[in-house]
Amino acid sequence: MTSRRRWARNALVGALVLVAGWGTAGWLVVGAPDAVAAESTLRTLAAARGLRIGSAVNAVPLRQEKGYRDKLRYEFNGVTPENAMKWSQVEPVPGQYAWDDADAIVDFAEQSGQMVRGHPLVWHSALPEWLTSGSFTDEQLRAILKQHIEDMTTRYAGRVGAWDVVNEAFNEDGTLRPSIWLDRLGSGYIADAFRWARAADPAAKLYINDFNAEWTNPKSDALYALVRDLRAQGVPVDGVGFQTHVTTNSALSQLKATLARFAGLGIDVAVTELDVRMPLPADDTKLTTQATVYRRAIDACLAVARCVSLTVWGFTDAHSWVPGAVPGWGAADLLDESLQPKPAYTSVHDGLAARDFTGTAVAVQSGRCLDVPNSTATGGVQLQQYGCNSTGAQRFVYNRVGTKTYTITNAQNALCVTVANGSTGNGAAVLQSPCAGLAQQKFELYKVVGSDQDYKLAATHSGKCLRVQDDSTADFARIEQWPCQTDPAAPSKQVWRLTAAPGHP
Ligand code: 9MR
Numbered sequence: 001m002t003s004r005r006r007w008a009r010n011a012l013v014g015a016l017v018l019v020a021g022w023g024t025a026g027w028l029v030v031g032a033p034d035a036v037a038a039e040s041t042l043r044t045l046a047a048a049r050g051l052r053i054g055s056a057v058n059a060v061p062l063r064q065e066k067g068y069r070d071k072l073r074y075e076f077n078g079v080t081p082e083n084a085m086k087w088s089q090v091e092p093v094p095g096q097y098a099w100d101d102a103d104a105i106v107d108f109a110e111q112s113g114q115m116v117r118g119h120p121l122v123w124h125s126a127l128p129e130w131l132t133s134g135s136f137t138d139e140q141l142r143a144i145l146k147q148h149i150e151d152m153t154t155r156y157a158g159r160v161g162a163w164d165v166v167n168e169a170f171n172e173d174g175t176l177r178p179s180i181w182l183d184r185l186g187s188g189y190i191a192d193a194f195r196w197a198r199a200a201d202p203a204a205k206l207y208i209n210d211f212n213a214e215w216t217n218p219k220s221d222a223l224y225a226l227v228r229d230l231r232a233q234g235v236p237v238d239g240v241g242f243q244t245h246v247t248t249n250s251a252l253s254q255l256k257a258t259l260a261r262f263a264g265l266g267i268d269v270a271v272t273e274l275d276v277r278m279p280l281p282a283d284d285t286k287l288t289t290q291a292t293v294y295r296r297a298i299d300a301c302l303a304v305a306r307c308v309s310l311t312v313w314g315f316t317d318a319h320s321w322v323p324g325a326v327p328g329w330g331a332a333d334l335l336d337e338s339l340q341p342k343p344a345y346t347s348v349h350d351g352l353a354a355r356d357f358t359g360t361a362v363a364v365q366s367g368r369c370l371d372v373p374n375s376t377a378t379g380g381v382q383l384q385q386y387g388c389n390s391t392g393a394q395r396f397v398y399n400r401v402g403t404k405t406y407t408i409t410n411a412q413n414a415l416c417v418t419v420a421n422g423s424t425g426n427g428a429a430v431l432q433s434p435c436a437g438l439a440q441q442k443f444e445l446y447k448v449v450g451s452d453q454d455y456k457l458a459a460t461h462s463g464k465c466l467r468v469q470d471d472s473t474a475d476f477a478r479i480e481q482w483p484c485q486t487d488p489a490a491p492s493k494q495v496w497r498l499t500a501a502p503g504h505p
Contacts, residue, residue: 054078174222359500
């Protein structure tokens with residue numbers, strides 16, 4: 001960093017520290033620029049985008065392998081017990097719970113700042129023998145299920161952020177799957193389960209979770225209709241989990257549209273059990289294909305605002321359910337058996353790191369858009385604000401060139417937003433010129449607390465903020481740089497609403 005740049009940075013940081021002193025909660029600017037090193041793992045990248053990246057956790061290696069624990073802790077900010085909360089494991093004998101594994105995972109998650117997805121409360125599988133072969137009346141079975149849900153959710157209330165309340169309720173043709181629950185209690189078991197869970201732990205997000213619902217098919221349609229109907233009846237379904245156990249032959253081409261479709265119901269959506277298996281043995285071609293499938297999954301989740309988490313079903317090929325369950329297939333995870341990153345890891349990492357976006361910049365104090373005057377301009381013309389009109393003159397491409405740092409290029413004429421002549425002076429014009437990687441063409445985004453999309457834009461050569469001249473609210477008012485302001489009486493000054501910003505801290 002040059003001394004001038006360091007000074008500029010310090011000046012800005014100083015201003016921001018002052019800002020932090022206002023005490024007006026809605027408009028505090030987040031503090032100093034973060035260290036580049038903080039971006040190096042999946043979890044730090046995901047956190048910076050408001051996303052949880054999780055993994056299924058197996059209690060055995062969690063206890064026995066330091067390398068496993070370390071990767072889990074550093075790479076993920078969410079965990080799902082792969083088996084430890086399944087009924088057959090937690091209650092092998094009626095009324096006698098074996099909490100050790102589940103507790104160990106929840107404790108680890110808590111110490112590691114990870115959210116736990118509890119999995120699953122009601123499932124047709126992994127049921128204890130005493131339950132499936134017992135001779136209970138329907139009423140007794142209903143009471144047993146209620147008790148189980150209450151026991152699980154009460155024990156982990158406040159420690160489990162989300163529950164897969166009902167898992168795999170559907171057949172491929174969209175009919176409800178036969179199970180002890182459907183057969184004995186009728187389809188009402190689903191609504192009951194959600195209501196019981198909500199009553200016992202009002203804070204946890206409650207999900208219905210399934211596989212093969214990631215694209216348009218009868219199962220996906222049936223799941224959609226069920227969630228819509230349950231919510232219409234006031235049943236507390238907060239989210240839908242898409243397991244996403246796929247192969248290297250899967251295009252995952254409809255995942256994004258599916259997530260968006262379900263999010264349209266006003267619920268959260270999540271990728272809950274992602275893995276991408278391949279026919280063994282692995283080779284470079286298959287690993288490359290696998291990487292593209294993982295990338296599609298992360299891109300799909302990032303593209304849908306209500307996709308709150310992406311969880312992989314195990315993170316290392318050393319401990320994967322696949323080879324045991326699908327003979328001849330495997331190598332499904334992000335890390336190989338020695339915990340080394342595979343191409344899939346790199347592609348998920350790259351997907352989380354990619355921050356380029358395209359959209360308008362609205363001056364919050366005026367409600368008007370950053371605009372290229374006479375949009376055919378070939379450069380040199382000072383930018384202005386103008387009523388937002390959805391034209392190319394107001395569309396800008398933000399290309400990430402460093403931590404929170406972007407060039408801002410007009411989508412129509414491909415010229416870069418530039419502080420004229422690299423001036424550090426107050427009131428220097430902000431215009432457009434050919435992109436040349438200059439410091440006066442790079443802007444750091446400082447998020448304003450209280451909104452996902454509001455930022456100050458500080459030119460990296462000067463540390464000064466883009467503003468509308470004289471903080472005018474009129475059309476045609478020009479854009480200039482000005483010392484970053486901390487005026488508590490006018491908190492929206494110099495604040496730009498970036499309509500497509502990807503959610504920086
Ligand atoms: O990965 C899990 C495996 O170790 C278990 O033997 C199996 C049966 O309990 O469940 C596997 O996890 C499943 C998950 O609970 C529900 N969706 C499908 C997962 C893979 O089969």
